[in-house]
Amino acid sequence: MKAITYTQTGDASVLTLRDRQPAEPGTGEVLVQVIISGVNPTDWKRRAGASGQTLDFSEVVPNQDGAGVVEAVGPGVHDLAVGDRVWVYLAQAGRPTGTAQEYVALPASRVVPLPDGASFEVGASLGVPAMTAHRALTVSEDWPDRLYPGALTGATVLVAGGAGAVGHAAIQLARWAGATVITTVSGPEKAALATAAGAHHVVNYKTDDAAAAITAIAPGGVDMVVEVSPAQNAALNAAVVSPRASIAVYANDGGDEVLLDLIPQMMVNARYQFILLYTVGEQALANGRDDVSAAAGDGALAVGESAGLPLHRFPLADTAAAHDAVEGGAVGKVLVDVRG
Template identity: 65%
Template sequence: MKTIIYRDNGGADVLELVDRETPKPAPGEVRVRLAVSGVNPTDWKTRSGATNPKQFAEVTPHLDGAGTIDAVGDGVAAGRVGQRVWVFMASAGRATGTAAECTVVPSELAVPLPDEASFDLGASLGVPAITAHRALTVAEDGPRRLRPGALDGTMVLVAGGAGAVGHAAIQLARWAGATVISTVSGPEKARLATAAGAHHTVNYREEGAAARIREIAPDGVDIVVEVALGANLALDLAVLRVRGTIATYANDGGEPVELDVRQNMMLNTRFQFLVLYTVGPEALAAGAEDVAAAVADGALPVGEEHGLPLIRFPLDRTADAHQAVENGAVGKVLVDIPG
């Protein structure tokens, strides 16, 4: 089979296309013949060595993808062969991810994908959608699972609603009944966030952004889904309700985070930092199950018309796909797998 590998950490040029033997699933695993692989920021950061040192002599990158199960290991129902699935966390702790014609993963990491859902959608779920799910389910007095009605009466502020996690957070929050506000940097990002389902958009670069959010949510927002904590903390705290939650999954821009302890004491602020690598199996399983339910309800569409443009590259241009994500491409970067 054809697969992308890298042997050393470094820039996108360390990625190369090679032929390798098609893997066989071990007990408890399934083999997925992939149609599309999804690229996330964590994929290029892992490749570069910025987050973790390389663990294996040779690595096939990418956590997320979608395709069809074509073989199963012992202990997995034979009826899963032929099932369309989306795959998440494929390369977490393993040498083989989804930038290949086939990958093997534990069976619970291959989630059934309805016939009416495209492989593009399946490859766009994974890390972004499960991260968004986690961010929406960590409030002290909020739900631990999402379903229609679970967030009725809740005000959710999504920072960076035009990004992949922000897009999923808007869609999941709206599916669960929340009123969704998204902060954006300009009209084009506002268009994308609105297309994703945000009820309101506010340009955080304009004077009076906090006052506009307070007009929408006079008592403050319940949950902030945050992508740039250092840059946005002052705004978040200005609009957060007492006992509200800031769930942060990134610090884009790298600005330092400085906390006014007394201000946060008076607010009883809950800060939840999150990354899927260490979130634990129960949270991953809950996220995957609820995301699958939202997909079945048609609540997580992707594409330009739904607020998440798709940017495509063939497998032999995976390096260009990584560079696009590293350069801040707006939308979801996908790699098409031949065959």
């Protein structure tokens, strides 16, 4: 089979197309024929050795997310069968092989039935973005730790950077769960994408007084913030959150250090929650997996420009270019077509 591998960290030039033997699924594992592999910032950062990350294995196949068809099941697997359409998440977490290959063997817990009506493009776009968004929307003191239609009725959610993949999923999931959704963007093109994703209100933080605009929409404050730029937005968040609001931080765009004015946060009992899927724990992952699948089954996680998430597609042999596109800040979702 064809696979993309690397044997040292570095820029995208370390990625090599080569032939490998497909793995046999072991006990509790599933062999998936990958149709589409999804690329996320975490994929190029791990490959590049960002934040001092080292190569854990002598040879690595990148990419955490994907969608495809079950090719074989190992002993002890009873909930999946050959021919099932599936989406996969955290394929490379603690393992040497991700989804940038024609076949991947994974623990059955990382392989999820793809709902009828959900395309492989949708399946490959779930994983890291949607499950991160789910976690960000379920850590609040006053709201449920699961998402379903009506779970967030009465809540107001602020999504920072609504045109990004996580922001897009957060808008869709919050809207599906019944929340009023406000998002901040940097320009009219991203505003159009956030609106297409389902945001009720879009604030251009470069041209508007963001705090005044958000307060006018939600005079009682926002109940949850899904935050991509905590360093840049700390003052804004302090100005617009409601009592016992959660500020869920999943990225460090704009800086690694955050300066907080403690008294405003303390007065409203604000909760900062930092999010990294690799360490959230199995229960949080299971909740996210199940709720994200339910939302996808309801058609709530559509992709494509008309749904606010343009798709950028690359063949498997051009996985390096796909990684470069994500690293370069491509707006939308980058996908690798593994099966031509």
